[in-house]
Amino acid sequence: MTVMERTQVVTADPRFRADVLAGLAMRPRAIPARWFYDRRGSELFEEITRLPEYYLTRTETALLHAAVPEVARLTGPGRAVVEFGSGSSTKTPILLGGILPAAYVPIDISGDFLRAAAAELQQAFPAVPVHAVEADFLQPVALPHGVSGMPKLGFFPGSTIGNMEPHAAVDLLRAMRGSLGEGAQLLIGIDRVKAQAVLVPAYDDAQGVTAAFNCNLLERINRELGGSVPVEAFAHRAVWNDAASRIEMHLEAVRDVAFEVAGEAFAMGAGETIHTENSHKYGARGARVLLRAGGWTPVGEWSDPDGWFALILAEAQGFAAAP
Numbered sequence: 001m002t003v004m005e006r007t008q009v010v011t012a013d014p015r016f017r018a019d020v021l022a023g024l025a026m027r028p029r030a031i032p033a034r035w036f037y038d039r040r041g042s043e044l045f046e047e048i049t050r051l052p053e054y055y056l057t058r059t060e061t062a063l064l065h066a067a068v069p070e071v072a073r074l075t076g077p078g079r080a081v082v083e084f085g086s087g088s089s090t091k092t093p094i095l096l097g098g099i100l101p102a103a104y105v106p107i108d109i110s111g112d113f114l115r116a117a118a119a120e121l122q123q124a125f126p127a128v129p130v131h132a133v134e135a136d137f138l139q140p141v142a143l144p145h146g147v148s149g150m151p152k153l154g155f156f157p158g159s160t161i162g163n164m165e166p167h168a169a170v171d172l173l174r175a176m177r178g179s180l181g182e183g184a185q186l187l188i189g190i191d192r193v194k195a196q197a198v199l200v201p202a203y204d205d206a207q208g209v210t211a212a213f214n215c216n217l218l219e220r221i222n223r224e225l226g227g228s229v230p231v232e233a234f235a236h237r238a239v240w241n242d243a244a245s246r247i248e249m250h251l252e253a254v255r256d257v258a259f260e261v262a263g264e265a266f267a268m269g270a271g272e273t274i275h276t277e278n279s280h281k282y283g284a285r286g287a288r289v290l291l292r293a294g295g296w297t298p299v300g301e302w303s304d305p306d307g308w309f310a311l312i313l314a315e316a317q318g319f320a321a322a323p
Contacts, residue, residue: 012224015136017262020221023274024266030275033163033249034109034138036213038220042113044213049090051209053201057090059309060157060189064091067302067311068098074300074313075185078102080147082180083155084137085109086117091157095187096125103129103147107137138172141179152184159191159309162246162280166290169280173294177316184316186296193281194308196240203238203247203279211236214249214276227261237273249277287312 016035023031037045049057077100083092086106096104104121108114111134118132131144143152154176161169176186203210214236221227234257237250250273258267268274282290287310288298296314303310 012262017225020225020261021264024261024264028275029268029273031217033277034136035220036217036277037108037110037113038216038224039110039112041213041216041220042110044209044216046090047209048205048213051205051207053205055198055202055308056159056191059304059306060159060311061091061094063302063304063309063311064094064157067300068094070300070302071095071187071313072099075099075153075187076151078151079153079185080105080143080150081153081155082143082147083107083157084176085156085158085160086114092121092155093124095155096121096128099153101128101153102150103131105131105133105143105147107133107135107141109134109136138175140175143179152180154180154184154186154188156186157189157311159189159279161188161290162191162282163278164280165278166280169290170293173291173296177295180316182316182318185299186314186316188291188312188314190287190290190310190312191279191281192287192303192308192310193245193283198308199240199247199281200238203249204236208236210238210249214251217276218251221261225262227259229259229261230257233257234274244278244280245282246278246280248275249279250275284310 019032019035023029048054079101080103081095081101082105084107086108106114106118114132114134118130122130131146133141135141164172215231215234218229218231218234222229233253233255234251235254237252239248241248252273253268253270255270291298291314295316297317298312298314300313301310
């Protein structure tokens with residue numbers, strides 16, 4: 001390992017290092033999807049959202065345009081909008097322009113991307129204070145002092161909740177409830193179950209952008225953890241797991257490989273995979289049950305004419321005693 005590689009291992013995010021080493025050691029192998037989003041990964045994901053096969057972004061965007069007047073009526077003015085996993089915040093102007101927010105708090109793990117997007121939004125909405133928070137929103141997040149006393153509206157678009165196992169999704173919803181407080185509201189996007197002919201191409205596009213996004217995780221491992229993973233020896237795979245109601249993304253070894261990461265040796269046989277992402281799809285009832293399990297009571301719901309996607313507004317109401 002070179003001096004530069006040793007320096008990269010030392011300076012890499014210790015959580016990234018721990019997750020990668022643990023994930024490569026387990027069987028079956030799996031690495032959490034949140035590590036897709038370095039700067040290059042965030043850029044590739046933005047490309048994905050513009051692909052013809054990727055229906056999610058355009059469907060949710062149109063739905064948000066249609067729903068935001070009623071969302072404004074149900075939420076009322078003066079809330080701090082807290083966006084979890086904001087990315088480039090492309091849908092945020094629709095929401096901020098349709099309600100009367102007191103502040104905007106974008107939270108994202110990709111700092112450079114976050115700050116650039118926050119600066120653009122501050123220019124677009126100069127009267128709305130913007131407080132960018134670089135953090136992993138899957139962990140408890142302390143909100144800026146300036147918004148602590150304001151009523152909150154959480155914003156979680158993109159069906160990101162589907163990337164989590166149901167038990168983890170419930171944990172996240174409960175953590176959001178704790179961060180936002182009693183009486184807070186949450187506007188969340190949830191993708192629905194639909195035909196495989198629509199689902200699979202959305203995660204395996206003809207141009208290969210999703211494949212590049214998946215393989216960039218290996219590039220990041222090599223760059224930040226001093227890895228020697230032969231990226232060309234892996235292929236992107238997207239499959240529908242009907243029993244689990246989810247699309248799965250994998251990196252499949254197309255030949256036997258051996259490599260090192262952070263000084264530890266690994267070997268994989270041809271056909272063996274690294275599981276990199278899940279995207280769970282929910283029916284209408286299942287989505288509502290998920291939210292209730294996380295401490296959120298649905299108070300408004302909107303869907304597109306095809307029933308492909310849903311926006312749900314939920315509220316952190318007091319817990320009722322069981323009958």
